[in-house]
Amino acid sequence: MNATMYELELTLNGKKVKDMIPSDMLLIDYLRNVRLLTGSKKACGAGECGACTVLMNGRPIYSCITLALQAQGKEIETIENLSDGDTLHPIQEAYLDAGAVQCGYCTPGMIMSTKALLQKEPQPGTQCIKEAMAGNLCRCTGYQQIIEAVQLASERMEQRRRDS
């Protein structure tokens, strides 16, 4: 019961932060309850759904089966970091335009997996999208419009790269 405290230092959404936390605290609880970043969701607590997906050093992980202290010295990025003021990230725009959002509970995790995918593979084929996103469950959409959203985001980001 007597959890010792741990001094956690990490880069969270681009900013260095430092917190004293119980050593057994889960990363999802740190993000939601300490940092009040409630965009990441706790839906299974077992790494079986993907609603808690955040990026650790650029790669998607399940924050519900990761201890906060495992993020020591690392970069964590959450859904809250994607939009810039009034401007949505192209992935967020694409999710809206493709109709990839229904109840929205899986959406933050889905978008974080999409971000990591498009970073690594800017123009993924359908099978590549399915494989890369297969760690995120969605119960509403049947996935089809999410795949379309990823493709749309990929096209638009490619266009933006070409334009700039």
Added chain:
Amino acid sequence: MRVTKPATLAEAIRFLSTNPEAKILAGGTDLLPRLNQKLEYHDLLCCLDDLPELQGISLTAGGGLYIGASLRLWELAETPALAGYLAIQQAAAKVASPQIRNQATLGGNLLQENRCMFFNNQVPWSDVNKCFKWGGNQCFQYKGSKECVALFQSDLAPAMMAHGAQAVLTGSGGERRMPVAELYLSAGRKAIAHDEVLTGLVLPPLPAGSRSAYRRWTIRGSFDFPLVSCAVRLKVEAGAVADCAVVFGSAGIMPKAIDTSLIMGMAAGDPQGLAQKLMPLINKAVAPFRDTRVNAGVRVDMAKDCMAKALAAVCSG
């Protein structure tokens, strides 16, 4: 629950030797779900996640490879250094889901807990169905069994065994090595002392003409543990089988290698012929384990299918 995070391997081993109750946590993807689901409880965890001594891949003096136990599964799947060890890369690329592969370590995968539908879907507050793993005195998979026969469902272990990997264990008494196969004892126990850490794996060099492959069976394409899997390594000389290892995963309480002497010297161009020859050995290799969707017969069929496909892959590739 307290969690400690040593900065060096020496510190970790010192801690483990003075705290025999401490449970090791690496990536956490195997242990933390059970803790969250209240299937397991520990007062003390020792997090080895980022120990510098457990990272990296290097060439050994003998021309093989040394792989740090903390290598993440995605690294294992993608590193060009392992290009020849295809079974290992294929196995690493199939584990659970992308998020798990980004977090889980090689060492953690090899030392994961055995699983069974009765234990892993236990209702923690219920007092019916207490099995061995749950502190009871019975096994629901095999009524009458004297110990737990839960399945060992690691993807990496059969691939590592097929490639003859050695486990490197470091503890208070120094370093020792043993074949990966010998890590696994009865009832899901592992041959590691409480003050020992699996620090790395040593892979022997690949002999010329060697190929390997890994195939597995799952209900879903993601998340699921293999219902059964098969790693095959084949060395071909002058068109004939010169050496072969066939290891089944999720086959019982530990990976099961079968005797391949039957196919020595047979034509490597005929994978179906090789598979036919080995088929009769599978019935005995694969434990008649059931879960909510498959029974003994299905698992044996799946094992045969995995082996046939893995053999086809190494013979054709």
Added chain:
Amino acid sequence: MNEYKYIGKPVRRIDGQAKVTGRAVYSDDVILPRTLHAKVLHARQSHAKILLLDTEQAKAYPGVAAVYTAKDIARNDKYFRMGDTKDTWVLAEEYVRYIGDMVAIVVAESEEIAEAALRLIKVEYEPLPVVSSLQQAKEAKDLTRCDKPGNVAMPIVVERGDVEKDFAQAAVVAGGTYTFPSLHQVHLEPNSATAVYNMGKLAVYCASQMWFHIREDISAVTGIAEKDIEIKPMMIGGAFGARNDQPLPVITALLAVMLKATVKMTNTRLEEFLACRPALGMEIETWIAADAEGNFLSKKTKLLSGFGAYSSDGDAVTAIACFRGDNNYRFRSTYVNGTGLYLNHAPTGAYRGFGNPQMHFALEQAIDELAVKLNMDPTELRLKNFMHNHETSIHGFRYETNGIRECMAQAKELMGWDEKRKNKTPGKGIGVAALIHCSGSRAGKPEFAGSSALLRLESSGALTVLIGESEIGQGMNTVCTQIVAEELGVDPLSVNVVMGDTSLTPFSTGTNGSKLTSNLGIAILFACKDLKKQMSDCLRERWGIGPVEIKNGAAYGEYTGEKIMSFDEAAVKCSHAFNGRPFYGVGIFEPKTDLGDATGYGNLAPAYPFGVQMAEVTVHDNGTFTVDKIVSVHDIGKTINSQMAMGQVYGGVLQGMAGVTLESLAINKEGIYQANTLLEYKPPTFLEMPEIVGSFVETIDPYGPYGAKCIAEPPIIAVAPAVANALYDAVGIRFEEAPITPAIFRKKLLEKQRENQRQNQPEKLPENQGQQRTNPKEAGS
């Protein structure tokens, strides 16, 4: 056909921006000051008598605010409202009857403290026999509950026409016994609620499909008048029927009242599986009689449905399973004998389709079997027997629009049905199933068939739709804005929608029965018309302007057609001239439907959606199968949002496919779900998607808004029988039991091979014969 600006278009979700940025607030995201946290002690046994319950140690644990058991709760028996069977309690009293039954609750300063204290509660049980299967319940040797002899929760026996006579005249009879398991909705967001008690008033932040029902429940259990309870609707992370009946918000509210405090409670995923309300498992024996030409004569059905330990929505679900499917075809007579049975597992209730998928699994396979016996194309047999427009079905449904034939024609085209039937590919199979559903429900309020809506106009020109239903992801809030935008010509994104804040909106029976677009949509349409009239009247009476027509975001002269002023200017003028009078457009839709007589006969819904679903499967040489493609064509009336309507099809089809190929709660003899994690229950991932081809038939219903019917539930309904029929086409085996697991598939294949072997030449059998077992130690070590 009318040209619309917003109707039928892929308008963006109005809640989308909040959802893609993580700013959308779901129940568990609510963080309020001085909140206490509650955890439930569930039953350790599926059926037992409580001999001892001692909470003293838990109460003394530091940080614990209270520990409650049934005897602490004054109105413990005031639960539940859905069925007439008053058979449910807040906390278990003398007996526990399923593993999720609630025995005690700890409220503490943190969840961790509450959990630690739970372990200090002492309970002793005397175990009682567990009833875990429908057959066991039917035999009634053991009782699920000692207060319910025979285990019968509800009987339904109805005969229309002369069934025996029709069966005696039949040239062909086909059917069998079909088993459909209890499935879980797997809404991704676990239930969570925060209740704030303050000086006799209560506010509850939660998710629900039925805000006003939740308020009634809370009032009944707490004794606080409904007018002193405010339900604060949070964003909802999926529902699919699971949020029709939820104990958690009710209990959280009760705790807040008992402690005069703010209390929060959140379920774990395990609690979502074990202590919520999954779908009813059913065993359905059904036979269809037809003449030699394939004209249906009669249908006979015996149905058993699993209620769980208490009644939730079981009675309504069972009734729909008993009747609804019959209405798609012309029967001279029909007989149904349905029995709801108590079982020692979680109470069961609504899941997308509400009993209809279970019955369709039986009915549409029986029809397929009939087609085989008649040597007819199953699409032809169905076309021959479908109901027509303006006909009344055997149970009293009257169809103003029935596009089932157009659906069939489109589906055949999209599947390439005729071509694939003519040139059969070995190992491949195609199957068809048709479906009917209702756009409408009365959801526990027999006198209430319709919907009401308010449209508020502010002096700024801002428009707000106020409705008592829920946004559960289906996109109703966006549909609201489309209707308002279409009628008034304003930007849909400028329209606000308040759904379910019980202190602001009209009463509603909630989001169920696929009725929102069809019923609520008209109410909103009426509210728009009412507001336009009020504005026009005001401009004329107070300003001498007009008569005007409000459209295209402005006021136009009714005769000149000239634009007189902008909508916002008109709003200002109306408001100021009336001393700030609020303008509320009121829309009330009262459909001309029947409650149904004692036998369930009547025109229950204002409109009926139809559909045809087809599946294509491949059977592999290793003894497994995959679903390659599903075609899903729906008579939707009129599409309001093309993109979101298609989203409903994709989602429903994948859920339907998963229900027959993947998912299973796997109830064991102890009444426990052996699949109580997402890993073991196996909802589909990206990698299980078949190719889904959705399409719509627009029949333009005379009652629905712009002709719309509905689309939310239909796409799940006939997928399972379509897949089963496709498997029959591929391998000649009937799969009467879902889910079709690898074990069942292999067993049936082997049986078939053995049968072939007996009949024909000896054929090589697979080497392993299935169930034989080697010594586990030998095999495992």
